[in-house]
Amino acid sequence: MGSNFIIMLALIFALTCSIAFASDPSSLQDFCVKESSSSALLNGFVCKDPKQVEANDFLFSGLHTSGNTSNAVGSRVTPVTVTQIPGLNTLGISLARIDYAPWGINPPHTHPRGSEILTVLQGSLEVGFVTTNPDNRHITKVLQKGDVFVFPVGLIHYQRNIGHGYAIAIAALSSQNPGVITIANAVFGTTPNISDDILAKAFQVDKNVVLNIQSKF
Ligand SMILES: *[C@@H]1O[C@H](CO)[C@@H](O)[C@H](O)[C@H]1NC(C)=O
Numbered sequence: 001m002g003s004n005f006i007i008m009l010a011l012i013f014a015l016t017c018s019i020a021f022a023s024d025p026s027s028l029q030d031f032c033v034k035e036s037s038s039s040a041l042l043n044g045f046v047c048k049d050p051k052q053v054e055a056n057d058f059l060f061s062g063l064h065t066s067g068n069t070s071n072a073v074g075s076r077v078t079p080v081t082v083t084q085i086p087g088l089n090t091l092g093i094s095l096a097r098i099d100y101a102p103w104g105i106n107p108p109h110t111h112p113r114g115s116e117i118l119t120v121l122q123g124s125l126e127v128g129f130v131t132t133n134p135d136n137r138h139i140t141k142v143l144q145k146g147d148v149f150v151f152p153v154g155l156i157h158y159q160r161n162i163g164h165g166y167a168i169a170i171a172a173l174s175s176q177n178p179g180v181i182t183i184a185n186a187v188f189g190t191t192p193n194i195s196d197d198i199l200a201k202a203f204q205v206d207k208n209v210v211l212n213i214q215s216k217f
Pocket residue numbers: 068069070071
């Protein structure tokens with residue numbers, strides 16, 4: 001009786017943990033392929049009739065193609081989330097390919113809904129993330145081809161190609177829709193913009209500096 005009770009407690013604890021710790025809610029069925037035509041608003045997407053589900057609902061082709069890195073930061077993220085693969089709905093995972101031009105950066109950003117595990121396929125990357133206040137500890141590392149590095153959910157992180165050629169990485173994320181907040185764009189490129197008085201005080205710089213940065217986004 002006593003040991004049964006302990007087992008029951010352990011089970012309840014395990015169940016509670018799996019619910020509390022998962023990034024996306026767990027599936028209650030084999031799959032819930034996103035039904036694109038539904039207008040119902042809910043957390044995630046309505047399920048397509050399982051009888052109508054086909055292999056292509058679980059497929060994305062094209063990650064062999066390099067992304068166009070001719071832009072201001074010199075990198076390109078090709079996401080493979082529930083937007084690209086409707087079959088990812090409710091599964092709590094997604095993927096991205098990141099291409100870097102020589103010295104290109106994937107600028108500081110966060111994923112509000114997912115941790116990230118990144119594998120370098122080609123080249124060398126300087127990567128880092130920053131812990132929350134008040135420490136704001138900067139944890140950084142230089143990665144070589146084959147290295148795998150983790151960016152914990154919500155923390156600001158970045159990568160820079162420090163090789164002389166192009167670099168490629170594959171990132172896996174613990175959400176069907178991890179979301180991205182690119183810090184520079186989210187602060188200086190909002191619509192409408194955040195008052196330059198506020199930003200000047202926050203960044204402890206002259207208003208002209210703020211206007212100059214805002215004009216770039
Ligand atoms: C890459 O992007 C640049 C800038 O947007 C554009 O001019 C160029 O044509 C693109 N290259 C390819 C191969 O799509």
